[in-house]
Amino acid sequence: xxxxxxxxxxxxxxxxxxxxxxxxxxxxxxxxxxxxxxxxxxxxxxxxxxxxxxxxxxxxxxxxxxxxxxxxxxxxxxxxxxxxxxxxx
Numbered sequence: 001x002x003x004x005x006x007x008x009x010x011x012x013x014x015x016x017x018x019x020x021x022x023x024x025x026x027x028x029x030x031x032x033x034x035x036x037x038x039x040x041x042x043x044x045x046x047x048x049x050x051x052x053x054x055x056x057x058x059x060x061x062x063x064x065x066x067x068x069x070x071x072x073x074x075x076x077x078x079x080x081x082x083x084x085x086x087x088x089x
Contacts, residue, residue: 002086003035003059012054019046020080033079034061043081050077061085 003009015021015031024041025031033039034055051062062077079085 002061003032003055003084005032005035009035009055012058014049014053015080018049018080020044020048020078025080030080034059034085037079037084038082039080043078045078045081048077050079059085 010032013032015033016026020043021031022041022043025039028039028041030036030039030041032055034050034053050056056062
């Protein structure tokens with residue numbers, strides 16, 4: 001696991017500020033998808049905030065990617081739908 005599932009990381013998490021974050025996720029107290037994995041809730045992918053998250057910067061989740069991957073990532077990160085950081089789906 002690249003991102004530890006800790007209270008400290010959960011406190012830094014900005015998942016609940018994302019326009020994709022919905023009532024189902026609130027009801028299930030979900031978040032920190034980059035560590036915990038994807039939600040079972042239905043999601044409507046909108047603008048993804050993952051690359052703006054302090055956890056992304058701290059664990060250098062997107063720094064490791066090449067230019068093409070970064071371009072794709074800007075359109076399609078969504079750990080809430082794709083799974084935790086470092087997983088291949």
